[in-house]
Amino acid sequence: MKRFRNYLVILATGLVFIDLAYLNWHQAKRLTVEERLATIEKRLDSLIKRAPASSEPSARLNANQVSSPTATFDEQSPPSPTPSNSKSAVTTSSVKEYFVPLGSGNTISQDWVDITSAKATIDSSRYGSIEAVYFEASLQIVNGELHARLVDETGNHTYYSSDIFHNSSTPQWKTSTAVSLNNGTRTYKVQLRSTSGELGTMAAARLRILVK
Known part of the structure; x- marks a missing residue:
């Protein structure tokens, strides 16, 4: 218990x-x-x-x-008026610069020859007050010198002061001293000559016109 x-x-x-x-x-x-x-x-x-x-x-x-x-902002400037025979125009503060293409060509001649593929018809009155005109060309040749000059075909006038030359196989732009365009509508052409008789090439030629 x-x-x-x-x-x-x-x-x-x-x-x-x-x-x-x-x-x-x-x-x-x-x-x-x-x-x-x-x-x-x-x-x-x-x-x-x-x-x-x-x-x-x-x-x-x-x-x-x-x-x-x-x-x-849209920074594009309004287009400048360009004469019908001008390829391009550049405007500065007080001067307009026009480029008139003349063409290209080549030669082996040691005498001056006309380059039929390098000419243009220009009416100088369309440019207003012209300040200066320069003949320019891109030239090249292996040996010797390649010369180029401007001729007024209409008036049969040669611009002897426009004679420019180059002596290298590397193309280079050459510029003449200032020339004066004749009044009215004229056809301008380019003449070439090779001092060595070897092939010389003008890749391009043009007139640079400065207008006030």
Whole structure:
């Protein structure tokens, strides 16, 4: 009987410990859930408070972008009037520069020969007040010298001062001293000669006209 009573006491004590352990576990779990909920609430509050602050810089940035547009400008200049027989024109502050192409050609002749593929008809009155005219040509020859000059075919007048020459196989532009165009409509041509009798080539020739 005494032994049975001892068993009951031990069993009751064990039940008490189990019950206390269960209550502690349940309380701890409940606190953990409550702590998690509290943590979540704090994070939500912090996000809500930060939202207006983070959107404010974007609003300021957009405002700056709207108030400071990037402007673009068209810097093209209006075209300058060019006579019909001019290939191109360049305008400076007070002088217009026109280029009239004459053509190209070659020769092996040691005497002056007409280059039929290098000529142009020009009406000097279409240019207004002409300040100066220059004969220019791109020349090349292996040996010797290649000479070029301008001739007024209409008036059968040779511009002796327009004689230019080159003595290299590397093409190079040469420019004469200033010449004066005759009044009215005239046809101008180019003459060539090779001092060595070897082939000389004029890649291009032109008149450069300066107009006030």
